[in-house]
Amino acid sequence: MANHYLHNVQGLFDTIAPNYDRMNNIISLGTHRHWRRQTMAQIHLRPTDHVLDLCCGTGDWTIALAQELTATDGVIGLDFSAPMLKIAQQKVHQAHVDKQVWLRRGNAMHLPFHDNQFDVVTIGFGLRNLPDKVQGLAEIYRVLKPGGQLICLETSQPDQPLIKPVWQWYFTRVVPWFGRLFAHQYQEYAYLQETTRHFVSYRQLVTLFQQTGFTQVHYQRFNFGAAAAHFGTKPATTEVHHD
Template identity: 55%
Template sequence: MALSPKNTDVKALFNTIAPEYDKMNNIISFGTHKKWRQKVMSKMTIPMGAQILDLATGTADWALALADSSDETTHVTGLDFSEEMLAIGQKKVDLSDYPDRITLVQGDAMALPFDDHTFDIVTIGFGLRNLPDPTLGLQEMFRILKPGGQLVVLETSQPDNRIIKPFWKLYFGKVMPVFGKIFANGKYTEYQYLDQTTENFMDYMTLGKLMLNTGFKKVTISRFNLGAAAAHYATK
């Protein structure tokens, strides 16, 4: 299994890119990351009074969307290891309609600071590939989910179409780092890293099998943009 590139201080990297993170997400994905999340949300069932954990919450976009799509008794906890990303996310939460229903905490997705069987739903968007050990991360997600709880993983993926794949590699390998240099105050190296994690991360079928091997059941997969991203849904 391919892990994150060695010798990369991922926390420091995300602290560095935090000020431009939201803008760059929109530029790099041409806004499609929002549509992907909307499609994923449309397939989720959120029970009343749910306890939801959004891992790698970053600037809290998915945490806010989860609060917006649930009833007023539902609580969303967003966890991230980058204090700079969380600081931006907290400002969004404070200005939202849900400051009392969203709690942002700093923590490690591979050593979650929660008791067993705490959450009804766990989500992680574009964060699993940044864990040094995705298997350990999935094991932690399984541990803190309640029996019957839902896991939703939205992640970049690799197209398997022979015609599309070379253009995909060109975009992520060459174009995206240049965007970082132009639009993110010269952060070329940081966006090279993000390309490496995208290109080296396991394919969607391997991830599905890993989830099953972790103990999850009923794993289903949706792919977006000719395989550029994939959503995995599973239950404990």
Template identity: 55%
Template sequence: MTRSPKNTDVQALFNKIAPEYDKMNNIISFGTHKLWRQKVMARMTFPNGADIIDVATGTADWALALAEKSDETAHVTGLDFSEEMLAIGQDKVDISDYSEKITLVQGDAMALPFDDAAFDIVTIGFGLRNLPDPVTGLKEMYRVLKPGGQLVILETSQPDNPIVKPLWQLYFGKIMPVFGKVFAKGKYTEYKYLDETTEHFMDYMTLGQVLLKTGFKKVTISRFNLGAAAVHYATK
């Protein structure tokens, strides 16, 4: 059983919210999560025949976007520990134009079931904060990345603007859990937990420092929506 530091069984949580996950992502982010991914990928380099892994792939949205962006000889692996999320993702992959390019795998982000230096690109979107030990997860991503390969982390963050921050806290702390209750069949507790992981996750500068300590190089950071999300780019 994979538990968070708050002793929450996160695998069971994501299995429970899987049926409404895509709908809730659109509602909570007002659809901007798709735009964020497009902006992130516009700055990425995709070598020919790239081996790519999307860690904590969920319902495979980013895996599908990576398959679309990369060339026809590339291959995308999507890994997640929630079988219910992967089942929904597999349905989406099967009806896409990229079913031959994408393999979905159930596994633990903190013990990736792959050889050292297996991938040219490692991505993780809105998943790092849900790992019981994000640093262990980053070490695993470093291990499976090829020398010179790219790591890209897209994650919720905390605005530091004194005007914006209280509004952000109100939205994530009070409004978002109510959305879970109204639009996700009463799942107030689950979305309250997701708010707490956002609120207590390391800030974007601390994450950048952790990446450097882990061994990554050329760490650059961009922020979206007045600091509500941040993307970290790094190389091995």
């Protein structure tokens, strides 16, 4: 079932890849760049850190991370969509960070990396598309070094009574319409708004982080809760975590 799900979602992202960046700007009204800058400001990267940017898409966060690092292949950007990675490679070259970035195609549910390999793992707007969020978080935990940090930037759901109905209207009605108007891809963007609307709340995501074994879990919300960045640290000890 999970493989069938991944195949379908991969096909969707393969299809929307050419319009992905433009549609992100339209749907978020350009605010997704602000969210990422605000999140980046809270990541204390060392120039020699090794970073995994998971579900890297067209590479915007991968590039931002690479610009903070000096190590060759300091950032690995992983995604399951070849068309997305092709666009990311072009952008990496244009940003002159080819030496710092290695783009790989792979499955976030079964990461092709050794245990305790990365100082930092980032995942932007990708966790909600995994068929099993718990398994995805467990894989991230596995590949992080003890003391390493996970940063997850994701769409979220406002809970203020005056904001929530406007947000629901925007995502259920406006976002699919934008997909039809600007990209001729109504069904694809109808699916994406569904994953956004039904994703766990920011409080539930804190619980998932903690159940996986992450400590020092905290979050920052953006745009009245339309998005949130969650931070968690793998304990410095290497003891096996049990729920």
